[in-house]
Amino acid sequence: MLATRRAAHAEESAEVEVLFANVKKMKAVTKKIEASMARLDQSGRTVQEAIGPVYGNTQRLQTQNDNIDRIQAAIGKLREPIDMQDREERILRSRPDRVGLQEYISSIDRTSQALRSLKSTNMRSNQQVISNLTNLLQIGTENLEGVFRDMLREDSQPIEPLKQITTGKDYPRMSSNKASQLRTVNQHIAGYASQAAQTSELAPSAKVYAHERGQYIMLSLQNLATASKSTARKVDASAVYRQGSNGIGSYAQGLQGMYTAEYDNICHIFSRDEWGPVLLATCQSSLAAFASTLRDLDAHVRENILTDCYLAYEIIEVVSGMSHHLESKTGELKYALSEALKPVRETAKSSLSILLNDTRTKVQQMQALPVDGSTVPLTTEVMTRLQLMTAYLPPLSSIMRSLGDGGWSSPSATSSTTSIPTIKSFDVGADGKQLFAHYTTDTIETLISTLESRSRSLLRGKGLQGVFLANNICVVERMIRNSELDSLLQGTQPKIDAWRKKASTSYNEAWRDATKELLDTQYTARAARPPSTGVAVDSGAILKSLNSKDRDDVKKKFTNFNTNFDELVTKHKSYKMEPEVRQTLAAELSFVGTMYERFWQRYHEVDKGRGKYVKYDKQQMSALLAGFAGIEPVHWANGDARESTHSEICVLRLRSSL
Template identity: 65%
Template sequence: MVTQRHAAYAEESAEVAVLFASLDKMKSVSKKIQGSMARLNETGRTVQDAIGPIYGNTQRLQIQNNNIDKIQAAIDKVKQPLDMRNKEERILRNRPDKVGLTEYIASIDRTNQALKSLKASNMRSNQVAISELSSLLAVGTGNLENVFRDMLRQDSQPIEPLKQITQGQDFPRISSNQSAQLRTINTNISNFTSQVAPGTDLTPSAKVYAHERGQYMSLSLQNLATATISTAKKVAADAVYRPGTCAIMTYATGIQGMYIAEYDNICPIFSREEWGAVLLATCQESLRTFSSTLRDLDAHIRNHLITDCYLAYEIIDVVSNTSFQIESHTGELKHAISDALKPVRETAKSSLSTLLGDIRSKMNQMLQLPGDGGPLPLTTDVMARLQLMTAYLSPLSSIMRSIGNGGWNRPNDAASTNSVPTLSSFDVGADGKQLFAHYCTDSIETLLSSLESKARQLQKGKSLQGIFLANNIAIIERMIRQSELQTLLGGAQPKVDGWKKKATNLYLDAWKNEVSPFLLDVQYTSKQMRPPSTGQAVDSATILKTLSSKDKDAIKEKFKNFNTAFDDLLARHKSFKMEPEVRGLLGREVQKFMEPLYARFWERYHEVDKGKGKYVKYDKGQLSSMLASLS
């Protein structure tokens, strides 16, 4: 037992001894490893100190190499436009038709890009090259302008617009293929211009276009301008202008057709920003001719304002419609056309007061009036004016709105082109037809007032004055009924009726003062029973028995005087010249006034001559028939 235990202790002791021996070895190895690590770290520091500067130098060298490569590339890029100059110069100094338009434009495009690159480099050394390329581009652009001009001239032979107008044909337009080529040329010219002269109103190609096409339009429209002036000339000095006599409508139609066609030509060739400016420049010459033509027409109208003011209204109507059509299609030229129309418009304004003044002037110049009470030709002339003016309601409405209601009664304002607008001016909401009706009413009122005043001066007797006024009123009413005035002058009828009543009263004055007094008697109802009134049974013999011989003699004298006065007025009535309407109206008025007066007097006193007819010349029926014959 003890021996076994000692054996076990000995074995464990041996194992412990082995473990201690291994531990000593591990310590020895660890020390060696620590020594190796220390030597390795020292070696690494030595290597890093040696290699570090070499690596930094290598990076700097790489950066320098990259910079050198970029500089070399930049030099090559700078040299590239210089190298291609000779090649492009050989192309651009030739004519485009020899090189070919496509190749020529491509060369200009390449040169243009090279010039932009040189300018972007901002290097002093490139200034000479920039100058040379700019000169080269100027030569090439100039050659393109010539091509542009030649291509335009192919389609710019003057035409006769009357053919298109009368046959309803469209005005000529540049073909789409031609427009595409012109657009390409214009784009290249515009690109060059934007570099050498930025902000220029019109590019050289636009100026070429405006000149060539402007000349084409001006020459094409020249005959219409001449025809417009010649057709406005008067054959007779007092002839009244008739609608459509002047060729202004044809002229304006030609302008409208050519301007719209030209706008359609411009749009495919030029950029949107250029359309308006190019169109205005292209139309400038023909607009000057148009404006000059309107000034000539205006001078003619002012020299014959009373008879030819209607031409002014027609011009305003035609030109305003033309301006509207052109503007609605192009959005341009409204102000230019309006400026051309302004002189005629001012003349048209002044004509309204001038026509009213003409009525007064002609009446003042009259030294005598018709002795038979017949109407004046002036009345027919005035109403014919108003009838003719209804054909120009649109321009007249515009004019009247601009001068305001009643503005025609202020001649200084209407004639002045520099008058300051008032609140009544430019009333765009006013009813133009109503303003025209007011003007017509004022014209009629002016005429009738002048007629009445002159009649009082030159005609003796109110009956003649009444007939004279009534005849002229009949002409006025008849010409209103027979024209467009009827629908416009409904509001004027009360004033006309007032004048008609005044004329009727003037005529009836003689019947009231020269005849009717003989049919009046005095009755003393306080001394005897009041006699029955007219319409009831009247016993003339009984009434006469109550009268004294002196009263009977007075009744006889009344009948005699009545007969004389009645026959005289009857003869005078038949001697007057009366319009049918006037004869009917005045005849009825006389009968309505005289018949009841005479009937009453006759019923009471006809037995004064016991039916012998010595004093009582007419019975009730005879007088009624004679009065009826007056109508």
């Protein structure tokens, strides 16, 4: 064991000695490496000091070379527009149809790009080239405008809109291919205009479009404008305008159709912000012609306002409808159409007052009234006028709202262009039908009141005055009942009833004067008062109770009554009454029969049946008064008799049998 341990120890000692020997060798190697590193470091510093300046010079040379390359490239780019000037000039000075439209547009694009590049350099040496390219680009753009114009003219031959109006076909529009070509050309022309900093609101291509298409629209509508003026002229100056007889409706319909089609074309060719201005510029000439036509029609209406005021109402309705449609479709033209319509609208406003004053003036200027109490033609004329107005309720409602309730009665209504608006004129929520009903009521009241006043001056006797007034009121009622006025004038009936009552009262007043003779005097102190009802009256006993003077008074009363009654009957026979008036007045006279029957029962024995004083018995009187309401048919020239109906006006004339 010990020997083994010594052997192991000796072996380990040997290994340690080997390790120490290796350490010594490593230290020697390390010293050699450190010495080498020191020499290498010294050599590196020496090399760096020698090569450093050379490397710096090399970098500067490389940067300088890069700058030179860039300058040469920039010079090349700067010379490129100059070098391409001759090539593009040959293209742009030629006609687009010779080199091809697409190639021509490409040349303009290249020229425009070169011009932008030159302008961005701000080099004085390029100013001449910039000027040359600008002029060249202007020439090219002008040639494009010519192409744009020629393309438009291909589709701008005037048409006859009456064909579209009568057949219901669409108005011509540009094909999608043509619109696409025009859009491309327009974009390049507009691009040059923006680059040239033009201050005009419209691009040159937009101006070309507005001119060419504006002429196309105006020439297409020329015949309709002429027809509108010619159809306003009439052979009979007193003839009343018939709705739809003027060509303004077709004119407006053609204008609306062509404007709508043109707006569709504009939307396919121009940018969104150009649609409105281009449309207004395109429609300018045709709108001016339309406004001129409206002024001519307005002058015609003012010269014949009593018969042709309805034309003004129709124009307002037609143009307002067209304006509303175009406003909803294009968002434009409302103001322009409103300005064109303004003269006609002012004339229509003034017509309401003029018609009202005309009614009053015509009655006041009457030098004579019918001596038979029949109606005057003016009543039918005025009511016919109001009936015709019901066909124009929308425009009339509009102008009445602008005048305000009752504004047609003010002195300024005849010169509404200078009148000051009232609070009522701002009531935009007013019911137009109600305002028309008020105007109609005012007109009827003016007619009846002036007729009543005039009858007091020109007709003798309240009976005749009452018949005259009642007849005219009857015509008014009948024409209301047989027209659209019936549904509009429900609230007017109480006023008409009041006038009818006044007429009846006036007529009955003469009869009441006659019946005063039938009021006898009762002497209760002399004899018992005879029973008034329920018991048979003994006329002989009553007369015996009277003295001779009282009996003479009774005879005188009968005589006076007979004279007055016969005179009234004669007058009644001479009056010409409308059937309704005859029946109404006959019913009103029932009090005459009642009073006469009472008087007759008491005193008919005064002449013992000889008829010297008592001319009529109660049956005769009753039959006579009942006959006042009798009617008979008119026999025409061929001998045929026809019956009266409410729906057949002026087919049957009724007259009294008395």
